[in-house]
Amino acid sequence: MIVGYARVSTEDQTNAAQIDQLTAAGCERIFEEKISGAKRQRPRLDRMLAGLSTGDLVIVSKFDRLARSLIDLLNIVDTIREAGADFRSLAEEINTATPSGRLQFHVFGALAEFERERISERTKEGIAAAKRRGRLPGNPALRARDPVAIAELQTRRAEAYFDAINASAHLWLPIVKSCRPTENDKLAALPLQRPTLPWSQVLPRINSAFAGQVPPLPRWTERRLLRAVHRFVEDGLLHADTLASAPARPASGLVRTVAAMKRSNPRMRLCDIANELEALGIATPRGHSKWSTGSVGNLVRRAKREGLLKG
Structure with missing residues (x-):
């Protein structure tokens, strides 16, 4: 399926031009979003990514409609590729289904990695300089337990968590x-x-x-x-x-057998039931001849849950 994604910020009036371009490009379904690109939480984008399958093609009118930065773009395209789909941007004339398009994204990836390393270096240099001046690293507002700063941190953590589980959604969601x-x-x-x-x-x-x-x-x-x-x-x-809760499994023969033993003699201990099962030649759930009190206890508890024994 050819899927389109269109986004306008809250200040824009319409995304009609994007829709026209995506329709002309052959999109069978278009996900429209009206939200700032600076926000990672974009429900329509997340819904589109979660529904992708092998052979799909995602089209946007241009890069900035999809991502807030180069790193964000690479992460989103990685999610698309992991689902077995490809990505195409009309304005930049890039299509990851072609060798040249994949090469361009490799170049983008190298640039993004370089930028990440530079950010890390600048951060370390800034922390070292702050320590030399006797300042504590980190967010002063968080140290002061400012509720606004705490709420912002919780929001960022929630977004990072969603990004993490969404990255592997093509494996666990189906x-x-x-x-x-x-x-x-x-x-x-x-x-x-x-x-x-x-x-x-x-x-x-x-x-x-x-x-x-x-x-x-x-x-x-x-x-x-x-x-x-x-x-x-x-x-x-x-x-x-x-x-929703899964329906209760029907009682197995072992559960009914153990429940019958316990009903016939409520004083029977777990070790007594284990000895009796061994004497009758009844194998454990794993096929062993030797019964442990732990295995018998599990069957007794299940019998109680399923109403075969009184609690």
Whole structure:
């Protein structure tokens, strides 16, 4: 799909000229945004990036409609390329689907890296000079616990967090959508109705996708996954039903067996149940013949959650 992105600042009246250019370039869908380019939180841009797939092409009328700086542009284009899509700017006549376009972006990347190093050097020099004058580095307003400065810091941290999870959204977001279908998905009369999986089963699939990346991405925890999903739901990039509770799994034969033993003799200890299971030749969930009290305890707790035993 050919996707267009148009942005005007709050002072501008219309983005009609951009829309005309994008339509003439063959855009099948156009995301329009009316917000300052200095703000990283651009909901329509984030929605567009999250929905990209392999073979898509993102078109803008010119660079400054998409990014606030060269570094920001490179980060956004990296996100587009990671999703398997390409980028084209009409005014600058750059298309990453072509060898010359990719070469130009490599040059841009080298310039941005040079600028980052210069900023780092100037920052270190400034801190050293401040220390020589007896001044403390950092933000004086933060040290004074100024509420405005604290709020600005929290906003920047929230934006940095979104950038971090959005950079890998092309890996984890499709898995979440597949494993956690919403009510809209279920009403769409899909040929195969997908069950809603618990997060404990979604997580290994995501970590498996991350493991194949070069360089490798850090493994996620269930807590980190839920935090990312909550953030995408808040920004309107995922349906709220994604967070709905998964249906309870039916009781397994092991759970029913342990529950029956406990009901027949409430005084049975976990070690007694373990011995009984071994005597009956019943294997553990992992296929072992030796039962631990921890494994039995897990089955007892599950039996209580599923109403097979009284709490």
